[in-house]
Amino acid sequence: MFQVREAEITRAIVEVALEKLRNYSEVDVVIVGAGPSGLTAAYYLARTGLRTLVLERRLSPGGGIGGGGMLLPCILVEKEALPVLEELRCRYRQVTENLYAVNPPEFLARLTLSALEAGADLILGITVEDLIYRRTGQSIEIRGVVINWSAVQLSGLHVDPLAIEARAVVDATGHDAEIVRLLEKKLPETGVKVKGFSSMYASEAEKLVIEYTGKVVEGLYVTGMAVATLYGLPRMGPIFGGMLLSGKKVAELITQDLRK
Numbered sequence: 343m344f345q346v347r348e349a350e351i352t353r354a355i356v357e358v359a360l361e362k363l364r365n366y367s368e369v370d371v372v373i374v375g376a377g378p379s380g381l382t383a384a385y386y387l388a389r390t391g392l393r394t395l396v397l398e399r400r401l402s403p404g405g406g407i408g409g410g411g412m413l414l415p416c417i418l419v420e421k422e423a424l425p426v427l428e429e430l431r432c433r434y435r436q437v438t439e440n441l442y443a444v445n446p447p448e449f450l451a452r453l454t455l456s457a458l459e460a461g462a463d464l465i466l467g468i469t470v471e472d473l474i475y476r477r478t479g480q481s482i483e484i485r486g487v488v489i490n491w492s493a494v495q496l497s498g499l500h501v502d503p504l505a506i507e508a509r510a511v512v513d514a515t516g517h518d519a520e521i522v523r524l525l526e527k528k529l530p531e532t533g534v535k536v537k538g539f540s541s542m543y544a545s546e547a548e549k550l551v552i553e554y555t556g557k558v559v560e561g562l563y564v565t566g567m568a569v570a571t572l573y574g575l576p577r578m579g580p581i582f583g584g585m586l587l588s589g590k591k592v593a594e595l596i597t598q599d600l601r602k
């Protein structure tokens with residue numbers, strides 16, 4: 343027999359959720375977006391012991407993974423990124439000399455679970471709508487994010503947001519590069535100009551997306567497809583090696599910076 347009272351359910355949910363939100367009012371790293379680059383970054387950051395929180399607007403993680411290539415249920419990863427797949431314990435099979443196929447649901451489940459098991463946390467249904475900043479001398483430092491429920495944003499109701507302080511913020515928002523766009527719009531003195539990603543050139547795009555991954559201004563980093571959007575790099579299509587290696591690189595850079 344199920345013995346549970348409605349009031350008990352409400353109390354349990356409110357207690358657990360509010361304790362979580364309270365604990366996350368200050369963290370080491372906030373990652374905006376739970377796509378392949380953001381989740382990979384979360385995995386590598388959390389493994390170093392940094393308190394890492396991923397915020398995702400939608401009600402499920404994975405970003406562009408679920409869509410495969412034009413909705414065909416296959417994601418491709420190049421051989422350079424196989425060590426990451428192996429660490430995530432994600433199965434793959436070789437298709438050509440350089441390309442390996444993974445099953446999208448397994449890939450997104452493995453990525454998510456690996457990040458969580460490493461100690462990162464992920465909150466769904468939250469949209470990052472603004473940044474916290476401080477001026478230090480001539481330069482600007484990002485110190486966290488301003489958040490609201492995605493449902494509130496969709497409703498158009500006027501509900502003031504809350505904020506999370508962080509030592510580092512990562513823009514992993516994909517094609518729209520929403521967080522660096524906030525910088526461009528609201529803090530023009532940073533000189534940040536979002537160029538928009540260019541047409542497809544897969545091999546060049548994969549190389550450049552990793553090369554350009556990194557710090558944008560003090561406290562703000564960019565990874566994944568948002569890198570291509572920020573710097574006007576070519577797009578790569580449905581190959582994900584660059585996303586994994588970009589996520590890994592940004593985690594390494596942040597780990598070094600926060601240890602200084």
Ligand code: 48H
Nearest residue numbers: 375377378379399405406469470515516566567577578579
């Ligand atoms: C909270 C937000 C906000 C916000 C967005 O699109 P993604 O999968 O991003 P990446 O860069 O990890 O991976 C890109 C890849 O999926 C892809 O599409 C490729 C490689 N395309 C190549 C090509 O040629 O087109 O995930 C971004 C996530 C999504 O889940 C969004 O919902 C989320 O970020 N998000 N979450 N607050 N303001 N903006």
